[in-house]
Amino acid sequence: MPVAGDNHVHEILVNTDFFDHNHEVGIRTGIAVDVGDGKHVHLAHGNTTMVDGHVHAFISATLIQKPLLPPED
Numbered sequence: 001m002p003v004a005g006d007n008h009v010h011e012i013l014v015n016t017d018f019f020d021h022n023h024e025v026g027i028r029t030g031i032a033v034d035v036g037d038g039k040h041v042h043l044a045h046g047n048t049t050m051v052d053g054h055v056h057a058f059i060s061a062t063l064i065q066k067p068l069l070p071p072e073d
Contacts, residue, residue, distance in 0.1 A: 007031050010042060010062065023048035023056060037070050 016023045029042035042062040047055045
C-alpha cells in the first residue's frame with residue numbers, strides 16, 4: 001500500500017446505539033494510505049466492547065469527500 005507523505009493516525013472513540021443495546025468502540029487507525037492527488041484514507045479494524053456476552057468485529061476505512069476523484073478547481 002502506498003503511504004501518504006504526511007503520515008499520521010487517528011484515534012476514534014464512539015458508542016453504538018441500538019435501542020437499549022450499546023457497545024463502545026475505541027481504536028487507532030492505521031497509517032495514512034495514499035489514494036492519489038494528495039488524498040488519503042485510513043484503515044481500521046477491531047472489536048467492540050463485550051455486552052450481553054458478545055462483541056462485534058468490524059473492518060472500516062475513513063473516507064474523505066470524493067476520495068478517488070481529482071481535486072476540483
